[in-house]
Amino acid sequence: MATASFDKSFTVSDEKIxxxxxxxxxAKHDVRxxxxxxxxxxxxxIAILSRFLSA
Structure with missing residues (x-):
């Protein structure tokens, strides 16, 4: 995941695209x-941490 914002201008020359x-x-995107x-x-x-610290 990006930690900085993306601010770049660009031009799309194909009208269909x-x-x-x-x-x-x-468009709405469903997120579950x-x-x-x-x-x-x-x-x-806690169990994993306990095992790790006791080793």
């Missing part, structure tokens, strides 16, 4: 996020 680009920018059991993840993290 430019229209497709605009269409893609305006898996539900996590935070308590279980916390227990597993």
């Amino acid at each position: 430019a229209e497709q680009f605009r269409s893609d920018l305006n 996020v898996e539900r996590r059991d935070m308590d279980k993840d916390k227990e597993q993290g």
